[in-house]
Amino acid sequence: MGRMIVVSNRVPLPDKEGRMPAGGLAVAVHAALQDSGGIWFGWSGQSVPEGDPGPVSRRSHGTIDYVLTDLSDRDMDEYYSGFANRVLWPLFHCRIDLAEYSRRDKEGYFRVNRMFADRLMPLIEPDDIIWVHDYHLIPLAEELRRRGVTNRIGFFLHIPWPPADILFAMPIYDQILKGLSAYDLVGFQTDHDLDNYISCLIREGVGDRVEEGTRPDPSRATLSAYGRTFRARTFGIGIETRDFAELAAASTETEAVTDMRRSLAGRDLIIGVDRLDYSKGIPQRILGFERFLDLNPDRAGHVTLLQIAPSSRSEVPEYRDMQSEVEALAGHVNGTRGRIDWTPIRYVNQSVERGALAGLYREARVGLVTPLRDGMNLVAKEYVAAQNPDDPGVLVLSRFAGAARELKGAVLCNPYDSEQTARAIEWALSMTLEERRDRWRGMMDYLLANDIQTWCRSYLQALADTAPDRGTR
Numbered sequence: 001m002g003r004m005i006v007v008s009n010r011v012p013l014p015d016k017e018g019r020m021p022a023g024g025l026a027v028a029v030h031a032a033l034q035d036s037g038g039i040w041f042g043w044s045g046q047s048v049p050e051g052d053p054g055p056v057s058r059r060s061h062g063t064i065d066y067v068l069t070d071l072s073d074r075d076m077d078e079y080y081s082g083f084a085n086r087v088l089w090p091l092f093h094c095r096i097d098l099a100e101y102s103r104r105d106k107e108g109y110f111r112v113n114r115m116f117a118d119r120l121m122p123l124i125e126p127d128d129i130i131w132v133h134d135y136h137l138i139p140l141a142e143e144l145r146r147r148g149v150t151n152r153i154g155f156f157l158h159i160p161w162p163p164a165d166i167l168f169a170m171p172i173y174d175q176i177l178k179g180l181s182a183y184d185l186v187g188f189q190t191d192h193d194l195d196n197y198i199s200c201l202i203r204e205g206v207g208d209r210v211e212e213g214t215r216p217d218p219s220r221a222t223l224s225a226y227g228r229t230f231r232a233r234t235f236g237i238g239i240e241t242r243d244f245a246e247l248a249a250a251s252t253e254t255e256a257v258t259d260m261r262r263s264l265a266g267r268d269l270i271i272g273v274d275r276l277d278y279s280k281g282i283p284q285r286i287l288g289f290e291r292f293l294d295l296n297p298d299r300a301g302h303v304t305l306l307q308i309a310p311s312s313r314s315e316v317p318e319y320r321d322m323q324s325e326v327e328a329l330a331g332h333v334n335g336t337r338g339r340i341d342w343t344p345i346r347y348v349n350q351s352v353e354r355g356a357l358a359g360l361y362r363e364a365r366v367g368l369v370t371p372l373r374d375g376m377n378l379v380a381k382e383y384v385a386a387q388n389p390d391d392p393g394v395l396v397l398s399r400f401a402g403a404a405r406e407l408k409g410a411v412l413c414n415p416y417d418s419e420q421t422a423r424a425i426e427w428a429l430s431m432t433l434e435e436r437r438d439r440w441r442g443m444m445d446y447l448l449a450n451d452i453q454t455w456c457r458s459y460l461q462a463l464a465d466t467a468p469d470r471g472t473r
């Protein structure tokens with residue numbers, strides 16, 4: 001195998017002391033890059049006020065070269081906050097109502113993808129394998145092909161792929177659909193996403209599966225579309241299960257965790273951890289918790305919901321609106337259900353570092369993960385990995401998270417139904433130790449066997465095994 005070139009919008013850089021960033025994807029992809037040697041290309045995290053962002057900057061670490069490009073403020077506005085996060089993100093999470101399409105943002109999105117392609121061209125050598133990540137960069141392979149690149153190019157979509165009727169609501173859906181056909185291997189989080197993608201090709205009349213046989217494998221397909229043959233497969237992303245479990249076990253006596261334990265004074269802890277994003281269903285979760293309190297008056301004063309929700313994408317109006325919505329709802333529940341010696345919801349609008357988070361997950365009797373739709377949701381997996389095997393907590397998980405397809409021991413709920421969420425919380429809190437252990441063991445074994453290294457290796461192996469289609473388009 002040749003070198004590897006990873007391309008993503010955000011690049012997890014090592015810090016000034018050369019330490020790699022913590023966190024699954026960054027660690028696994030760095031490890032794979034170290035093995036093969038290669039380049040990680042993406043946005044530097046800096047934007048410049050006007051015009052051309054200037055030349056790329058380069059940093060080396062071991063066998064990895066980081067090649068970074070600034071973006072202009074206009075690029076950020078149109079490509080990142082505009083088309084990526086106000087059109088693709090809401091639509092792919094089935095929120096047509098929140099999608100704000102504009103021709104200007106669409107132009108910005110394709111302009112930045114062309115700029116990424118131009119800047120990548122001089123870096124690509126004939127045997128390199130290129131791995132592109134996520135919805136910000138769907139058109140990149142098409143741009144590279146236009147410039148004559150015949151290398152293997154893979155893509156992994158971290159967020160869901162929507163059903164056809166939702167995708168088709170986007171004015172330029174055909175360009176996005178076609179964009180993926182320029183890759184050699186397209187990875188999705190779940191079989192549902194792959195199935196939705198194939199249905200879009202079929203409904204549009206532009207492509208289909210080309211395998212023989214009457215019973216297609218729901219997790220893989222060879223596809224023919226737009227004059228190209230390529231492969232699509234599901235690879236549910238994992239976490240660093242073993243390391244995270246060790247981190248959680250080692251964090252039980254850290255200050256953050258002992259302070260929390262002391263302040264709980266014997267109350268049961270329920271934890272929610274999410275970026276402040278409408279896809280995560282935080283308002284619905286608070287309503288579910290409120291319903292739980294109303295249905296179970298004997299729990300009043302004996303349970304606390306800790307909701308950690310750092311702000312995210314605050315340039316986008318819908319994200320700013322969420323901030324006040326969550327504050328108002330949490331305040332309402334605390335005001336109407338709380339007592340002078342008990343605050344039902346602790347809402348923390350700040351990021352919590354990994355070690356403290358791991359310890360807090362382990363302290364919590366219930367992990368409440370209720371997105372309205374989510375590509376995978378790593379928090380669900382981290383909560384499971386962090387548990388004490390002798391006395392594990394229970395994961396309450398939305399059926400609309402990719403993780404629900406894998407974590408069979410979770411108590412599933414429909415986050416749109418506050419009554420169901422309320423009952424799931426009560427069930428989780430009253431579950432016997434034997435059942436908790438049983439459910440946890442099954443999920444933990446799964447997470448150990450399907451960790452982030454396995455994910456990374458199987459994706460790269462599948463890409464290496466894919467013969468690039470060098471035919472005409």
Ligand SMILES: O=P(O)(O)OC[C@H]1O[C@H](O[C@H]2O[C@H](CO)[C@@H](O)[C@H](O)[C@H]2O)[C@H](O)[C@@H](O)[C@@H]1O
Pocket residue numbers: 010134158159237312313374375376377378
């Ligand atoms: O880069 P940001 O705009 O600040 O957003 C953070 C990341 O959010 C998304 O995460 C997704 O990937 C996770 C890992 O595969 C998955 O578990 C989750 O369900 C997804 O929402 C986004 O896809 C990333 O590109 C962003 O960097």
Ligand SMILES: O=c1ccn([C@@H]2O[C@H](COP(=O)(O)OP(=O)(O)O)[C@@H](O)[C@H]2O)c(=O)[nH]1
Pocket residue numbers: 023273274275308309310350351352353354357376377378379380382
């Ligand atoms: O205060 C926080 C909140 C979240 N996270 C991490 O952010 C990631 C969130 O990933 P997930 O797949 O759940 O959702 P995303 O934000 O990628 O959509 C997880 O690894 C969390 O541990 C964190 O480190 N600190």
